[in-house]
Amino acid sequence: MRLTHLRAAVFGPLRGVELSLDQGFVVIHGANESGKSSFRMALETVLYGFEPASRDNHPLVDWWDESPPDLHLEAELRLGTGIEQAVERVLQASGKLREARGGTGFSGSRRGNIPLEVVRNLPRGVYGALYSVELEELTALEGDVRAHVDNLLMPATPELGMRPTHEVLSEINHDHHKLWRPDKRGKPEAAALQQEIAKARSSVTAARDEEAELREKRIRQSQLVEELASLREQRQRLTEQAAQAPYLKQLAELRQRQAQSGTPPDLNALRGNPLNDPTELRDELARVEERLRPAKERLARAEVEISKTDQRVLDNASEVELAIAEDTPRPGQDVDSLREDVKTLRNQARRQLENLLSEPITQAVFERTQALPLDVLRAAQARWAEEWEGQAQAPPVSSTRIPAWGIGAAIAGPCFAALGVALGLDDVWLLTGIGSFVLLFLGALALRRRQSPEPREQPRLPESCHRALGDLTLDEELLATPSGLMRAIESLQSAQANIEDFCEYETQLESAGALAEQRTQRLLGLCERLEIHSRGETALLVARLQEAMEKARHCAILKTRDTEERESAEQTLSDLQPSAETARERLDRVEQVLTQNEPDSTDFTDAFRRVQARLEEHRYLQTREEELKRDPRWQTLSHHPSLENPATLLDPAHANDDASSAAALSTLDERIEAGSNEAGALAEALGADPGGTLASAEESVADLETQLLAVQHGRDRLALLERVLTVAEREMREQHQPDVLRRAGEHLSRLTGGRYTRLDDSGSGDGKLQVLDASNDQTLTAGPPLSSGTLDQIQLCLRLGLLDHLDADGERLPLVLDDALLRMDDQRRAAAISLLSEISQQRQVFLLTCHDQIASEIEQSLGIRRTRLDSTHQSASWDGR
Numbered sequence: 001m002r003l004t005h006l007r008a009a010v011f012g013p014l015r016g017v018e019l020s021l022d023q024g025f026v027v028i029h030g031a032n033e034s035g036k037s038s039f040r041m042a043l044e045t046v047l048y049g050f051e052p053a054s055r056d057n058h059p060l061v062d063w064w065d066e067s068p069p070d071l072h073l074e075a076e077l078r079l080g081t082g083i084e085q086a087v088e089r090v091l092q093a094s095g096k097l098r099e100a101r102g103g104t105g106f107s108g109s110r111r112g113n114i115p116l117e118v119v120r121n122l123p124r125g126v127y128g129a130l131y132s133v134e135l136e137e138l139t140a141l142e143g144d145v146r147a148h149v150d151n152l153l154m155p156a157t158p159e160l161g162m163r164p165t166h167e168v169l170s171e172i173n174h175d176h177h178k179l180w181r182p183d184k185r186g187k188p189e190a191a192a193l194q195q196e197i198a199k200a201r202s203s204v205t206a207a208r209d210e211e212a213e214l215r216e217k218r219i220r221q222s223q224l225v226e227e228l229a230s231l232r233e234q235r236q237r238l239t240e241q242a243a244q245a246p247y248l249k250q251l252a253e254l255r256q257r258q259a260q261s262g263t264p265p266d267l268n269a270l271r272g273n274p275l276n277d278p279t280e281l282r283d284e285l286a287r288v289e290e291r292l293r294p295a296k297e298r299l300a301r302a303e304v305e306i307s308k309t310d311q312r313v314l315d316n317a318s319e320v321e322l323a324i325a326e327d328t329p330r331p332g333q334d335v336d337s338l339r340e341d342v343k344t345l346r347n348q349a350r351r352q353l354e355n356l357l358s359e360p361i362t363q364a365v366f367e368r369t370q371a372l373p374l375d376v377l378r379a380a381q382a383r384w385a386e387e388w389e390g391q392a393q394a395p396p397v398s399s400t401r402i403p404a405w406g407i408g409a410a411i412a413g414p415c416f417a418a419l420g421v422a423l424g425l426d427d428v429w430l431l432t433g434i435g436s437f438v439l440l441f442l443g444a445l446a447l448r449r450r451q452s453p454e455p456r457e458q459p460r461l462p463e464s465c466h467r468a469l470g471d472l473t474l475d476e477e478l479l480a481t482p483s484g485l486m487r488a489i490e491s492l493q494s495a496q497a498n499i500e501d502f503c504e505y506e507t508q509l510e511s512a513g514a515l516a517e518q519r520t521q522r523l524l525g526l527c528e529r530l531e532i533h534s535r536g537e538t539a540l541l542v543a544r545l546q547e548a549m550e551k552a553r554h555c556a557i558l559k560t561r562d563t564e565e566r567e568s569a570e571q572t573l574s575d576l577q578p579s580a581e582t583a584r585e586r587l588d589r590v591e592q593v594l595t596q597n598e599p600d601s602t603d604f605t606d607a608f609r610r611v612q613a614r615l616e617e618h619r620y621l622q623t624r625e626e627e628l629k630r631d632p633r634w635q636t637l638s639h640h641p642s643l644e645n646p647a648t649l650l651d652p653a654h655a656n657d658d659a660s661s662a663a664a665l666s667t668l669d670e671r672i673e674a675g676s677n678e679a680g681a682l683a684e685a686l687g688a689d690p691g692g693t694l695a696s697a698e699e700s701v702a703d704l705e706t707q708l709l710a711v712q713h714g715r716d717r718l719a720l721l722e723r724v725l726t727v728a729e730r731e732m733r734e735q736h737q738p739d740v741l742r743r744a745g746e747h748l749s750r751l752t753g754g755r756y757t758r759l760d761d762s763g764s765g766d767g768k769l770q771v772l773d774a775s776n777d778q779t780l781t782a783g784p785p786l787s788s789g790t791l792d793q794i795q796l797c798l799r800l801g802l803l804d805h806l807d808a809d810g811e812r813l814p815l816v817l818d819d820a821l822l823r824m825d826d827q828r829r830a831a832a833i834s835l836l837s838e839i840s841q842q843r844q845v846f847l848l849t850c851h852d853q854i855a856s857e858i859e860q861s862l863g864i865r866r867t868r869l870d871s872t873h874q875s876a877s878w879d880g881r
Helices: 036-048 124-130 141-155 165-181 191-260 279-299 309-314 317-327 334-354 365-369 374-393 404-422 426-452 463-469 476-480 482-529 538-597 604-629 647-649 652-687 688-751 790-804 826-839 853-864
Strands: 001-010 014-020 026-030 071-078 084-091 095-101 133-134 756-760 770-773 780-781 815-818 845-849 867-869 876-877
Touching: 001 036, 001 141, 014 036, 014 084, 014 867, 026 036, 026 780, 036 071, 036 084, 036 124, 036 133, 095 876, 124 133, 124 404, 124 790, 133 826, 141 538, 165 688, 191 604, 191 647, 191 652, 191 688, 191 826, 279 538, 279 604, 309 317, 309 815, 317 482, 334 365, 365 482, 374 482, 476 482, 482 538, 538 604, 688 790, 688 826, 770 790, 790 815, 790 826, 826 853, 845 853
Parallel strands: 026 845, 026 867, 133 815, 815 845
Antiparallel strands: 001 014, 001 071, 071 084, 084 095, 756 770, 770 780, 867 876
């Protein structure tokens, strides 16, 4: 059988989950609380139904919300015959089942919570122990499950209605012991028959002897009738006397104790209150007084008073707090800070002006600097800079003046001509022309080479700048160029800002000083009004005011605390004083009653015990008299003459008379009983037929002997049947059990790599499972000191062997293992995975794990994909086949 599809509409943490599982080896992987255990339970529920089958008791009903829906599972199964079956399980008020052919859908009404036909002969406990196992359950099978597994190993014939062998053997053994016990214990039927036969034989002998005694018995019968009549008359008289004696004695005791108790104590002074122990009342009064003592002591102490000075301070608390708060200067109003700021700014402005001016820096200079029209000066500087820049960019102009050598050349021409005349030259003009040309040519060359522009005069400082500067004498270098003037303007602007700042700070300084003086005067006036020492600086006055305010508030707190304590003490007095007065009044009344009823006693405690004893005696006598009055004999015996002297009835001698009467009555009873028995025996003997009694006794003996013979035959038949079944069971177990151990041993040898090769349960003699350690050829018990992992493997292999044997000719149910490989090492886990993979070819195997490493190892080694359960419990994913 294979589970091909599972849909969990609502099943604990599984909700809206659909799984396609049509493969042999299925790995279901999920984190803790993702629904793996619920998947195990779901598979078991599909096969067997809900357990418990009640909505109120099932643990998965209340998983989701306050109004949980019905648990609902649907599954599709493919049986070994190839038939596909659909199963629907719903837990409403109780579990319900519907079945259908695969792919046809469900129809019709639901049936009860019954197992499927495929597991009808496999109990649910055996399924849980063999087919659905988690790691912690992988231990030895429990006794009841193992017994059922042993029965499964025997060949079953359910069509014949045969019961398990151990049940038949147990019933045969029980029936055998009911008939005959070899240990002579208990009361078997054979022993009872033997005892009855012995009694019947004795009856036969007695019947024979009775025939001879009948005549004598008739004579004795007439004598007994007369004797019994006389004895019964005597007994009636003694019985009446004996019946009245105890009641008369009780009445005598009551009369005697009433006479001895006297009059009851007078409790009228208590006014209906109970009589209490004075010691307890004193203790109660002492406890109340002890609770009142602290309150009285507190009220006895003087009240805390506030002095007039402190009261004045408290009355003017708001003014004092305001004065203290005003004394703390706000930012920018601290006189010393303002004074330092003024000094700093003045020095900065002085240094700036010293770098600009060539005159001494005075207050008048500060004022003229502050009054400078910098905008006018900046505008004039801008116009000057433009003129200056325009002059610098104009083209150079050559000089038109004739140099001295030109003039010399002009004079040299006539000189040359005069020289020609003086020398008698003919062509004077020619020489003159030549000389002039030469001079002119040389002059032109000289002019071309040495021609330079004529120096240009730069614009002067505008008059508007002089008017704007006024009387300030700036350094000449700064006034020589527009850039120097710009630097001077910027420095003057910075100095002007510093002058404005320190002037403003000087104004604030004057204002702060005036405010400080005003605060000081207010503080002085407040101190004088409050009669606080008013000499000293402002900080000292503030400190005194703070000290006075703290002292006054402390006094006010003490006054408030004192008032609260006094009010609490007064409340305590108001609450407890009535209790104290009540306790004192009760004590006085009790002492008054005790003195009145026990005047000779000087100890109130002793007097209380005596009065209490008298009261209890009086109450007892009243109760006792009421009890006696309820007896019907009160009307006739309450005035009996013997009660006039109760001591007579209570005298020990009278008690002896009662004992004698009782003894006589007992003797009469014995005689009457003996006579009646004898008369009855005689009447029975005389009324019976001697011949018929003897014949009946002999017939009873014969019947009992026949029954004993039948019991012997039944015993022999049951003993033979028990022997036959025992031998048959042993032979069948020897036939089947070795196959289970052989299969399990083969699986174990494969898992352990040949270390442990065989399992056996007959080597130790105690029935325990044995395992062969091939490494040293030693047989070990399957238990400690073997490791838990090895024990897990042994138990897993034993289950696999059982499953192989049990399912050899039937439907192979799926195997569910929940983290069963967790305690195996890598090598054995790989072998286990390979073994389970082979088993999955014959039966479906579900391996549930929360370890990603195990799931990944199986995926890699077998080439399959895991089925994931996510942690939100809302869905599951199928990664493929």
